[in-house]
Amino acid sequence: MDFQRPIDRRAASMPLLALESLPCGCVAGVYHVPPGVGALTLFEAKGPYCVFSRHRTGRLASLSPAGDPLVNAEEPFI
Numbered sequence: 001m002d003f004q005r006p007i008d009r010r011a012a013s014m015p016l017l018a019l020e021s022l023p024c025g026c027v028a029g030v031y032h033v034p035p036g037v038g039a040l041t042l043f044e045a046k047g048p049y050c051v052f053s054r055h056r057t058g059r060l061a062s063l064s065p066a067g068d069p070l071v072n073a074e075e076p077f078i
Contacts, residue, residue: 014040016031017030022047025046026046027045037063038063042059043056045057
């Protein structure tokens with residue numbers, strides 16, 4: 001049988017810049033978006049014991065203007 005892997009269109013259009021593991025066990029990915037916008041942070045995975053209802057895979061965590069720091073370890077996306 002010839003199985004094809006699903007195409008991740010997000011990965012093709014927005015290169016991954018960084019991954020951040022959050023204290024709750026969730027993982028956030030920071031992606032480069034078109035010039036002038038900056039960085040987009042999405043939840044990549046929900047931690048098995050995370051109690052935050054806003055943490056869902058694929059949900060927007062933040063949109064940083066161009067020139068802002070991408071990941072601030074002191075301020076997790078919760």
